[in-house]
Amino acid sequence: MGSQKGFGAIAIIFMVLGVIVVGSAGAGAAALLGQAPQCQSQAAGVRSDKEIGDALEKGSITITDGEATTLAQNYIGGQVEDGKICFTKGLAHFSGKKNLGSITPSFYVTAGVDLTGSVPNATNLSIQFGSLPNNPILSSLAQGVINKLIADDLSKIELKQQYKASFTDGSVTISK
Secondary structure (H helix, E strand, O other), rough: OOOOOHHHHHHHHHHHHHHHHHHHHHHHHHOOOOOOOOOOOOOOOHHHHHHHHHHHHOEEEEEEHHHHHHHHHHHHHOOOEEEEEEEEEEEEEEEEOOOOOOOOOOOOOEEEEEEEOOEEEEEEEEEOOOOOOOHHHHHHHOOOOOOOOHHHHHHOOOOOOOOEEEOOOOEEEEEE
């Protein structure tokens, strides 16, 4: 991905969450028991890429849980089952299920995103894969692997402009 404009800033947020999910599937496979928390949002109507880009070019855009869920489902499609996004103060959450062959564990990823530098950064990363958070050794190992995957992937994205992502209950506002 090269420089980002308009819809690109929103895509970065979902890409951050998607990288976390896809990268964490292998790391969590050893301890998959139980059920991770789930976002309760349902897919909703989504504006066109042009409408989203135009709104951001004017200064800011607010995306609801439902619209974010639809965007995420469109963006990472077949990689995740029942993918849903929800927002709380300061954080985005992504839940769903990841097929790992003979098992399909649930996951719940929490992260913020910093879009103020030359590359985006994931912040406050937390991952729950079944009972993985209850196993300190596996959790620590997975967290290290995932942090490196995310840092490596995000370092490839160049932001030509700074953005701010403000997460509140039920929505995120992205502004220039």
